[in-house]
Amino acid sequence: CATMQPAANVQSSSTAEVNQQHLKSIASINHFGIQGRIGVQTDNRGFSGSTRWSHAPDSDSMAIFSPLGSQVATIDASSDDGVILVADGKTYKADDTETLTQQTLGWRLPMQGLPDWVLGRPSANNLDSTSEWDASGRLTKLSQDGWNIEYSDYVAASGFQLPRKITLRSIDGYNALASQKASPKIVLKLVVERWDVIAEPLPIK
Amino acid sequence: DGIDSLKSFYQNTNAIRAQFHQTVVDGQGRKLQEVDGSMQLQRPGKFRWDYNKPYVQQIVGDGEKVWLYDPDLNQVTVRTISKALGSSPAALLAGGKDMDKAFELKNEGRQDNLDWVQAIPKDKESGFDTIYLGFKADVLNQMELHDSFGHVTLIEFNKLERNPKLNSQVFKFSPPSGADLVGD
Numbered sequence: 001c002a003t004m005q006p007a008a009n010v011q012s013s014s015t016a017e018v019n020q021q022h023l024k025s026i027a028s029i030n031h032f033g034i035q036g037r038i039g040v041q042t043d044n045r046g047f048s049g050s051t052r053w054s055h056a057p058d059s060d061s062m063a064i065f066s067p068l069g070s071q072v073a074t075i076d077a078s079s080d081d082g083v084i085l086v087a088d089g090k091t092y093k094a095d096d097t098e099t100l101t102q103q104t105l106g107w108r109l110p111m112q113g114l115p116d117w118v119l120g121r122p123s124a125n126n127l128d129s130t131s132e133w134d135a136s137g138r139l140t141k142l143s144q145d146g147w148n149i150e151y152s153d154y155v156a157a158s159g160f161q162l163p164r165k166i167t168l169r170s171i172d173g174y175n176a177l178a179s180q181k182a183s184p185k186i187v188l189k190l191v192v193e194r195w196d197v198i199a200e201p202l203p204i205k
Numbered sequence: 206d207g208i209d210s211l212k213s214f215y216q217n218t219n220a221i222r223a224q225f226h227q228t229v230v231d232g233q234g235r236k237l238q239e240v241d242g243s244m245q246l247q248r249p250g251k252f253r254w255d256y257n258k259p260y261v262q263q264i265v266g267d268g269e270k271v272w273l274y275d276p277d278l279n280q281v282t283v284r285t286i287s288k289a290l291g292s293s294p295a296a297l298l299a300g301g302k303d304m305d306k307a308f309e310l311k312n313e314g315r316q317d318n319l320d321w322v323q324a325i326p327k328d329k330e331s332g333f334d335t336i337y338l339g340f341k342a343d344v345l346n347q348m349e350l351h352d353s354f355g356h357v358t359l360i361e362f363n364k365l366e367r368n369p370k371l372n373s374q375v376f377k378f379s380p381p382s383g384a385d386l387v388g389d
Contacts, residue, residue, distance in 0.1 A: 037260065039278035039385075046282035046387025048275040050238070050260075067262055067273055068294065069229035069238050070332045070352035089353040165277075187385070191277040193260070 022137030023121050026160055030057045033196035034118065038064060039189035040107045047072075047107070051190075055115045060097075062109075075101065077111050098183075107186055110168070113145050118190065120151055120163045136161070146174035146183075157195035166190045207312045207322030210340035219248040221298070221345070223365035227256075232355035244362075250286060251376040252299045265378040266295055272378040281380040283388040294336055294350055294360075297324050313337060319346055 033054045040047040053062040059078035066072050073087040077097050085092045094100035097111035113123035120139045122129040129144035142149045153165040168188040222245045229238040242256040256262040263274040273282045313321035319339035339347035350358040380386050
């Protein structure tokens with residue numbers, strides 16, 4: 001589960017403790033299912049449709065549907081055997097989701113950080129992040145690993161306060177690996193219609 | 206048979222208005238999605254699909270461009286009609302005489318008292334492997350869209366009016382202010 005790390009230079013309408021309390025309340029979530037709408041905007045193309053995504057600690061499986069309900073792609077990522085993407089009847093494989101989706105779908109899905117970001121918490125792989133939060137400690141803005149993320153609505157689901165509307169904007173010119181040339185500008189929007197959450201009790205250290 | 210129904214449907218129907226119920230089923234027959242809406246169509250090339258419940262989405266073909274508006278995402282995705290329409294289901298319905306350029310048509314005979322025809326899109330870009338149209342007395346009753354994952358989108362039409370008087374504003378789409386506009 002996500003380790004709590006102090007967020008740097010924070011200005012907010014509530015004290016850091018309220019945010020820490022909120023982050024603690026969602027720290028035990030490590031399995032979830034999402035049914036929702038997904039929108040993609042890059043310089044020259046756009047897509048909107050729906051998605052079903054199930055997440056476990058070391059694997060993600062996501063299906064993307066067109067507006068007419070036809071399945072556009074499935075993405076299965078797991079820590080031990082990489083990423084498999086199926087689209088147009090063809091199967092593609094790679095080590096990471098971001099490059100594979102960029103190559104095959106023309107837009108990139110940051111699966112590395114997304115499972116934490118979508119829950120409304122910074123990703124745990126101790127990358128520095130700056131965040132802002134609202135009066136009840138829920139993240140309203142987060143920037144981490146080359147993305148500016150905005151949370152414009154929350155919903156109560158199985159007792160947790162979870163994001164309902166999330167917008168991710170890539171930070172221009174940022175590239176995680178020095179070798180990569182800057183990846184193209186992209187906006188991803190996710191509207192969650194249904195959360196299914198499983199939270200294991202926190203291990204007592 | 207199915208092809209005659211399709212041809213006669215084209216000949217004496219140049220506009221349609223109907224309610225529809227859309228169900229998406231996966232390969233194992235599990236229901237993935239259900240949505241209700243209404244559609245209107247004016248040949249050639251103009252159509253409008255309003256999805257109302259449980260989510261709102263509008264797909265409008267104004268003869269030149271196809272506009273797709275998703276209010277939840279506050280996004281309008283637009284494509285020029287030649288690329289988008291090509292061999293999409295909307296093209297099949299709104300299409301005119303050059304149907305056999307975009308689709309290969311095959312009779313599928315009669316089943317649960319509908320005459321069926323299969324339309325195989327020639328251009329794979331449409332996202333569907335094959336489309337089936339079911340007619341009752343030359344009036345379109347059902348459409349089945351099969352995609353490459355074995356999913357089926359079943360669209361059942363009801364209250365279908367043939368050649369209603371449609372006001373042309375219906376097929377004009379102006380992006381709501383503040384919505385993100387994306388696409389060519």
